[in-house]
Amino acid sequence: MPRSVAPLILQDADEAQIQQWLSAFGTPQQVALRSRIVLASAAGESDSAIAERLDTNRKTVTLWGTRFAQEGLESFEAQSMASKYRLRAAFRNQYR
DSSP: OOOOOOOOOOOHHHHHHHHHHHHOTTOOHHHHHHHHHHHHHHTTOOHHHHHHHHTSOHHHHHHHHHHHHHHTTHHHHHHHHHHHHHHHHHHHHHTO
16 A cells, blocks of 8 residues: 655646746656656655656656755756766776
8 A cells, every 4th residue: 555645745837847848859867757756746646656657666756856855956967967977987988
């Protein structure tokens, strides 16, 4: 049985930014997934239902719901940038 959790509280400005990211052509898929997780959680869906619908792990849903609750939209961008720099560094090191 899915556990019930309090839905995320989403400010209008945050929701508008998330919707903009989802409709933009160049949004990284990681950010799009995080956006869908946050919107679904704000709508009151359970973590298990979100994970099943988005074909991802429940732990991923819980992780991004928690990060958003603690850090807001900045958590999306900070994680994406950190991943981007790690990938670039790994690529450079591989071909040196």
